[in-house]
Amino acid sequence: MLGRQKMHFKPSGWTPRLINSLKEMGIEATPDDIFQDDDFCETFLKTIGWPSLESLDFSDIEGAEYVHDLGEPITDELRSRFDLIYDGGTTEHVFDIAQAFRNVDAMLSENGIFISCVGADGWFGHGFYQIGPDIPWRYWVASLGYDMLGCWTFSRKGQHPPRPIEDPTGNPRGGVHRYDQPQFIFYVVQKKKRDDDPKQVIQSHYVDY
Structure with a gap:
């Protein structure tokens, strides 16, 4: 896990809602x-x-x-060490976010899974960056060859169902979406065996330029 994540459950009704949701999934x-x-x-x-x-x-x-500072290359101790890495809001606070992503790739073992849930829109000033669909689709999938297991946005207050985010490659305006509330982007990708070097990372809007 990148950073230790805290439970932010301030509204009084959230705890019973979570307990009920877990019960529906068979978890008492x-x-x-x-x-x-x-x-x-x-x-x-x-x-x-x-x-x-x-x-x-x-x-x-x-x-x-x-x-370890994720803005610096990882040590050999961490290479291929983990089969699952969760980013619940850490990478957007690393100035060299590209190096942070390269570190995640290096720390994952083959077939390892990366889960990310970070601010996508409406988080002005929260971190150095807000993440759009080109990160999961153009970096993890197109450049590194990961399998996409799922990608969605959802509102900070959870008032609307999650919105599936498809590969923006080939769309006239790439991955542009408009929202009226702060959004998270939640995606899950799986590392596959890679024999070649990563491909150049090109934003979806400019692939055919």
């Missing part, structure tokens, strides 16, 4: 199965079936197992 849970004293998310992720978790951060202030 109480608040003690969801929350932990330090507000981080490991208890919740363990409850819903995630594997053993380790975190990487640029300092040890929040107790991450690995300390």
Whole structure:
């Protein structure tokens, strides 16, 4: 996990809604199965079936197992070490975000999965960047050869159903979408065996130029 993620459940109705949603998925849970004293998310992720978790951060202030600046190339210790990496809002805070993505690729083992949920629109000033569909589709899929397992946007307040985001390549205006509320982009990609060097990363709007 990139950074240690916290549980932000401020509205009082969110906890029972989550417990009911888990029950519909066959997971019986109480608040003690969801929350932990330090507000981080490991208890919740363990409850819903995630594997053993380790975190990487640029300092040890929040107790991450690995300390590394994602803006710098990773060490050999981390290469191909993980079969799943979750980015719940870290990469947009790394100035050299391209290096951060290259590090994720390097840390994943073959067939490893990368899950990202970051700000897509309406997050002005939150991080260095807001992420559009060209990152999952043109970088992870077209350049690195990953399989796309799913890509959606959804509103910050969860008022509307998630919106599927298809490959923007070949569209006249690429991946342009308009929203009236702050949005997250959530995508899941899987690393495949790669014999060739990564292809040049070209934004979808300019592929045919």
